[in-house]
Amino acid sequence: MDNIKNKSLLSILCEPGEHALAIDNPADGSVVGYIPWQSEAEIDQCINKSCLAQKLWQKRPAKERSCLMYRWYERVMDNQADLARLMTLEQGKPLAEAMGEVAYGASFIQWFAEEGKRAYGTTIPGHTGDRRLMTIKQPVGVAAAITPWNFPIAMITRKAAPALAAGCSFIVKPANQTPLCAYAILELARQAGMPEDVLQVVVHHSPEQVGDLFTHHPVIRKLSFTGSTRVGRRLIAQSAETIKNTSMELGGDAPFIVFDDADIVQAVQGALASKFRNAGQTCVCANRFYVHDAIYDQFVSQFTEAVKSLKVGSGLEDGVQIGPLIDVQAKERIFRTINLAVEQGATIVTGGKPLDGCFVEPTVLTDVQHSMSFLREELFGPVAPIMRFTNDEELLEQANDTIYGLAAYFYSRDISRIWQVAEALDYGMVGINEGIISTELAPFGGVKQSGFGREGGQEGLEAYLETKYLCFGGIQ
Numbered sequence: 277m278d279n280i281k282n283k284s285l286l287s288i289l290c291e292p293g294e295h296a297l298a299i300d301n302p303a304d305g306s307v308v309g310y311i312p313w314q315s316e317a318e319i320d321q322c323i324n325k326s327c328l329a330q331k332l333w334q335k336r337p338a339k340e341r342s343c344l345m346y347r348w349y350e351r352v353m354d355n356q357a358d359l360a361r362l363m364t365l366e367q368g369k370p371l372a373e374a375m376g377e378v379a380y381g382a383s384f385i386q387w388f389a390e391e392g393k394r395a396y397g398t399t400i401p402g403h404t405g406d407r408r409l410m411t412i413k414q415p416v417g418v419a420a421a422i423t424p425w426n427f428p429i430a431m432i433t434r435k436a437a438p439a440l441a442a443g444c445s446f447i448v449k450p451a452n453q454t455p456l457c458a459y460a461i462l463e464l465a466r467q468a469g470m471p472e473d474v475l476q477v478v479v480h481h482s483p484e485q486v487g488d489l490f491t492h493h494p495v496i497r498k499l500s501f502t503g504s505t506r507v508g509r510r511l512i513a514q515s516a517e518t519i520k521n522t523s524m525e526l527g528g529d530a531p532f533i534v535f536d537d538a539d540i541v542q543a544v545q546g547a548l549a550s551k552f553r554n555a556g557q558t559c560v561c562a563n564r565f566y567v568h569d570a571i572y573d574q575f576v577s578q579f580t581e582a583v584k585s586l587k588v589g590s591g592l593e594d595g596v597q598i599g600p601l602i603d604v605q606a607k608e609r610i611f612r613t614i615n616l617a618v619e620q621g622a623t624i625v626t627g628g629k630p631l632d633g634c635f636v637e638p639t640v641l642t643d644v645q646h647s648m649s650f651l652r653e654e655l656f657g658p659v660a661p662i663m664r665f666t667n668d669e670e671l672l673e674q675a676n677d678t679i680y681g682l683a684a685y686f687y688s689r690d691i692s693r694i695w696q697v698a699e700a701l702d703y704g705m706v707g708i709n710e711g712i713i714s715t716e717l718a719p720f721g722g723v724k725q726s727g728f729g730r731e732g733g734q735e736g737l738e739a740y741l742e743t744k745y746l747c748f749g750g751i752q
């Protein structure tokens with residue numbers, strides 16, 4: 277923490293105590309710091325304040341909201357190095373990746389600062405001569421969000437920025453593992469002049485209690501969640517009582533397909549980027565690989581060599597590419613999966629050995645069959661199971677054989693095949709000859725049990741807007 281220059285980013289820190297939450301560093305198990313958590317009554321107060329603030333915020337011209345957001349964006353970028361260090365300390369990802377996430381997170385603020393000025397309505401040709409019809413866009417109201425630990429900044433700004441741009445107030449519960457980044461960007465929003473109560477962060481020792489409060493509170497009109505399908509299911513059910521507008525970005529099970537006409541060097545690079553980003557802890561990480569028989573050996577040998585050269589260690593060390601998993605439970609879970617895979621007949625080509633603390637060696641598994649049960653779940657760790665295929669039709673059936681539908685990837689140079697496969701994959705996002713597809717400019721989201729709603733792009737703003745229809749009568 278001593279290396280964090282802007283001490284105002286740490287203003288939330290408190291002494292250890294009964295109402296203090298300890299934040300652990302997954303690289304060495306030390307405590308990064310303590311922050312206070314709020315009681316349920318305090319969170320309820322925050323929600324009510326958010327409601328009052330929203331009424332004033334939506335009256336501010338879109339251009340004024342945009343200017344404030346732009347100032348926030350600049351402050352985040354001015355503090356990129358400090359925010360990245362804080363992120364590495366509480367989340368574990370390598371510093372270079374954390375720098376990238378700060379810029380990625382800030383890009384949502386910048387994009388929606390612009391996009392908010394374009395919340396256009398429509399005029400509609402009337403159905404009688406004496407009427408004129410139009411639509412206007414209005415903010416949904418108070419928006420709440422529950423965000424995950426794997427992207428401590430970007431998953432907040434991807435929701436907060438469109439909400440604020442649309443004229444909603446916004447209240448977020450970050451993951452209890454990574455609240456420091458949330459409070460740091462909140463502090464920067466305040467310094468940029470964002471009115472108090474328009475943007476708030478709440479933390480409680482029990483995340484479930486906050487979920488209950490958010491879903492049952494009548495004042496909250498929108499709930500956006502990024503996390504597991506299991507928790508998403510519960511939040512959707514709970515939101516039914518107050519008929520909340522919800523957006524759900526849930527689990528993934530991304531297939532990564534390499535056809536026989538692919539550029540293998542490009543495919544290996546894409547596979548590495550997609551699989552090992554954040555040590556495999558993203559919802560869009562490649563979860564299972566399908567490689568055509570004709571190029572299987574070549575792909576596996578080049579990919580394995582590249583995986584062996586990945587440097588594992590504390591995210592603050594120079595050149596580290598794979599940081600720790602978020603906690604010991606995550607590491608134990610990944611080893612249970614590796615052991616199950618081996619029991620079911622998979623071969624470990626590299627990795628697979630436990631390292632100290634929360635670290636896991638990047639692992640490649642071959643002799644994997646689509647029918648193996650360990651493949652049915654999101655791995656969320658640095659493990660790459662590779663399968664062989666010969667027939668495109670069968671391959672597509674297997675690629676779509678999952679309850680999830682977030683992201684899929686494939687490599688091919690045949691334009692007909694590219695269109696056919698892109699259209700046939702039952703996923704919300706498809707990377708074609710590309711392993712990293714996330715950007716503020718495009719709609720991010722899934723189908724099936726990966727959720728609904730889109731974040732980023734034009735669609736991201738729509739998620740926080742209602743369309744109101746106006747009918748003007750008596751026009752002579």
Ligand code: SIN
Nearest residue numbers: 426502558559560714
């Ligand atoms: C996620 O893992 O949910 C987000 C990944 C991304 O934004 O690329």
